[in-house]
Amino acid sequence: MSLTLPPLSLYIHIPWCIQKCPYCDFNSHAVKQGIPEQAYISHLLDDLQQDLHWVQGREVQSIFIGGGTPSVFSAEGIAHLLAGVRQRAALSADCEITLEANPGTFEAERFAGYVAAGVNRFSIGVQSFSNPELQALGRIHSSNEAIQAAQLAATLPLRSFNLDLMHGLPGQSVEQAMADLKQAIALAPPHLSWYQLTIEPNTAFASRPPVLPEDDLLWAIQEQGHELLLANGYQQYETSAYAKTGQQCQHNLNYWRFGDYLGIGCGAHGKVTLSESGSILRTSKVKHPKGYMDLTRPYLDEQRQLDDSDLPFEFFMNRFRLLEPCPVQEFSAYTGLSEASTQPAIQKAIKLGLLHHDNQHWQVSPLGSRYLNDLLTLFLDEPEA
Template identity: 75%
Template sequence: MSLQLPPLSLYIHIPWCIQKCPYCDFNSHAVKQGIPEQEYIAHLLADLDQDLKLVSGRTVSSIFIGGGTPSVFSAEGISQILHGVQQRLSCSSDMEVTMEANPGTVEAERFAGYVAAGVTRFSIGVQSFQTAQLKALGRIHDCDEAIRAAQLASSLPLNSFNLDLMHGLPQQNVQGALADLQQAIDLAPPHLSWYQLTIEPNTAFASRPPVLPADDTLWEIQQQGLALLQQHGYQQYEISAYAQAGHQCQHNLNYWRYGDYLGIGCGAHGKITLPGRNTILRTVKIKHPKGYMEISRGYLDSQEQVLAEDRPFEFFMNRFRLLEPCPHSDFSAYTGLPLASIELAIASAVQQGLLHNKPQHWQVTDKGARYLNDLLTLFID
């Protein structure tokens, strides 16, 4: 079977932030001696130039500017980036352009400038509305700044905005977690990312672990929080993503549907389908800003082909994060493999109650969603 082209997105990484949070394992670097904004923009666009050959003739359906904290860049800088992208790539007329922002870097004039530059959606990293929790998480904003940021986003001519909120925070109880969630809901964001704090390797929390809630508390937070979200019209469509009708994040949907994406900037990852070569290519850019901006080195740190035997696991690792049905046809189209190649794994998943196998699609069961790792291991060759 031959590969088919999925939709294409673009990820742009801006690696700087005001300070590194102790739970963060993203490629972010605290500002020490100013940000080389113009130099970095030039490198971003040169990086994109080198990747254009991989996506010739294709149209970008979404852009996500992540970090770090992209809102440490000026509105003029973001405008330069987006204008440069549009000069180089065909972009859909209804393209979603998301930009991450932190409440501690939000100013009304600056946000309006980002919208004028072409941003259609903000993702605001609130994490908590409680002063003690914000301090424990190393955040630079306070509760009032978080509320003002959401109110400002609501007042702008955006298509949507997201609030990023954590639960399972150090020594957090059920009441505290639900109070945070209720405050977020009261601000009426069209989209909420609500997820549990996890301790990741190579972070400050990994070196000095905080005391986290017990498992039964975490379960109670999850169950009561889900009920609260549903009560206010938020529908869960992915493990940690909740949206009002019509406000799902299109960029992330493309990731989870095993779509393609170019990745430019420090440490950015890309996935590109090349049907003529029956190849799925993964790329990673140089991680550290200093190395990335050394012209003599180029921008690519590594690239590898996704082997045929690894494609089922990769496909379902992304696709089964979504609560929507997964069409059988998508598997063959985006992996280039016949359904017969996974029939034993599918049969085992159905037998274990992890998956429904319908005539045209698969649907993860409630048990499968809860034991997702067990489901996914069935597709490891």
């Protein structure tokens, strides 16, 4: 069984932060004794070199440098990294290259240096424009720094930039949440990630939980914020992502469309299709920087092949995060399974009003978007056909 090779992206993980935030469950480590920038970049490029057999003749359509806080690296370091990537892999002519950054690590000279290095999109971790709320979230930047970072991004020759903004913060009212969102909109970012704070396991907030708004208040924030974004020309295209026309994050779109991505760096995850064997692999790299940079062990920590019984859930878990219609033929092309294998779950979802279906597309309904987890559980352990 051969599979259609989907588009290919590259994720690069830089695990260091100035300070670990209490809500963060990402693989990040507070800087204690300096950052081994050059050594880590050498390891990243060696890691990529070892993964090149999974490229299978494709161009890289997007690169996302995430963390952690990648902007703790110098512009010269990012330039060296991207030059090394270009030497090893072919990038598409319009490759989207995103760098995550925090406002507190922004300096005009460094920021322009990232652009000179080839970065053409920034994702700025604002989270809030309220100083008391920033303090409650453990953020080390101020509201003014967040505003200045967004204003600086708007002056540079970027293809786009994103602001990350949280809502449902401890003690937050609807009015406070809308004030945050209005300030973000006033800065005119082409893309806004607007998502609810959740308490994740193994975080400082999990051990000392703050008091979050009640469900009714959270729903009011969500509804009013959604209407405000629509009224200001933003289109929701994913569960927590809004963009101006044509400004969707191409890297994230490839994730949700069940595309392939190489993951390099500490704890980075990847998804790879092997066309000839008809296999789909999930990969992850060694999580801790010390272990990752240990020359006596491989970068690859885990590799597993997805079973056919896992594929319907894996495919729809990604595809149904998007509000766009899903072409029916992509399911068979990217999984190797017949459309008939999904029919019991599809018909049940349609009956429940969670999904619409014509001969060409599946489309999540507004109800399905609201109860996405209920929709996805219908695709667990689908039988083969």
